Amino acid sequence: MKITLKVWRQKNGKTPGNFNTYTLPDVSEDMSFLEMFDVLNDELIRKGEDSIAFDHDCREGICGMCSMYINGRAHGPLTGTTTCQLHMRHFKDGDTIVVEPWRASAFPIIKDLMVDRSAFDRVIQAGGFISVNTGNAVDANSIPIPKEDADKAFDAAACIGCGACVATCKNASAMLFVSAKVSQLALLPQGQPERNMRVKKMVEAMDEEGFGNCTNTGACEVECPKGISLDHIARMNRDYLVSNIVD
Numbered sequence: 157m158k159i160t161l162k163v164w165r166q167k168n169g170k171t172p173g174n175f176n177t178y179t180l181p182d183v184s185e186d187m188s189f190l191e192m193f194d195v196l197n198d199e200l201i202r203k204g205e206d207s208i209a210f211d212h213d214c215r216e217g218i219c220g221m222c223s224m225y226i227n228g229r230a231h232g233p234l235t236g237t238t239t240c241q242l243h244m245r246h247f248k249d250g251d252t253i254v255v256e257p258w259r260a261s262a263f264p265i266i267k268d269l270m271v272d273r274s275a276f277d278r279v280i281q282a283g284g285f286i287s288v289n290t291g292n293a294v295d296a297n298s299i300p301i302p303k304e305d306a307d308k309a310f311d312a313a314a315c316i317g318c319g320a321c322v323a324t325c326k327n328a329s330a331m332l333f334v335s336a337k338v339s340q341l342a343l344l345p346q347g348q349p350e351r352n353m354r355v356k357k358m359v360e361a362m363d364e365e366g367f368g369n370c371t372n373t374g375a376c377e378v379e380c381p382k383g384i385s386l387d388h389i390a391r392m393n394r395d396y397l398v399s400n401i402v403d
Contacts, residue, residue, distance in 0.1 A: 157183040157244060160252040161196065163208055169264045169272075175254070185245035189232065190215060190222060192244055209268040215240040217381065220316030223323070224269055225256040230320035230379045238318065238381045258319055260328035262366045275365040276317050276333060282361035283354035284337050288346045305343045312339035314382040321376035321384075327368030332376040334362050335392035336384050342395060352399035359396055 159180045166173030180199075183192055190212055197207040213219040222239035226232035232242040247253065255269065263271040315336035322328050338355050341347030347354070370389060377386050 220318035335388035
């Protein structure tokens with residue numbers, strides 16, 4: 157396959173960026189999208205040019221590092237797929253592919269396609285913990301939890317913190333991410349002691365980081381590679397109202 161890439165290049169967050177065009181004449185359809193970038197970077201290095209900086213880690217759809225905006229969609233054209241799980245067979249010979257970093261003021265560009273997502277870490281630090289002393293591992297059935305609650309908590313915990321929800325929202329809202337982190341603890345007995353404090357502090361931290369408000373369009377759920385439900389946002393909003401009444 158012959159592929160033309162238009163890639164956003166930016167030296168750092170303080171310098172302006174622009175799109176550079178690259179042509180790869182022999183791309184295997186079996187390559188993953190990131191492997192294709194590896195091939196491009198090898199060529200750039202051999203030519204003595206600066207390689208394209210992009211985030212990656214496990215390349216198994218778990219770590220949430222591979223944050224790329226591809227042809228106008230977070231993680232590319234497939235639903236429920238991270239960039240590292242996207243393969244070149246989903247593109248056509250002769251295609252032009254436009255690749256950009258996440259665009260959000262709370263995710264400042266570090267270089268090229270890399271953005272600083274430490275804002276997510278600070279939101280979690282604000283309240284994503286429990287005070288229960290877990291000690292040694294206990295029997296799984298020692299604390300009975302309704303299966304429906306356990307399933308919902310597990311679904312929320314599937315969030316990998318990639319930031320696609322922020323990147324795809326026209327207001328750069330982080331409410332899907334924050335609500336998932338709130339829900340995974342709010343639905344379990346161990347998360348009850350800090351439940352009210354947690355939602356208040358995490359929402360406040362989200363606002364302080366400069367994320368926008370929810371648009372209610374549902375784009376975040378559509379582009380989330382793990383299919384995190386908007387139901388978690390509704391739960392977080394209810395918990396936030398309750399926490400303000402209780403306190």
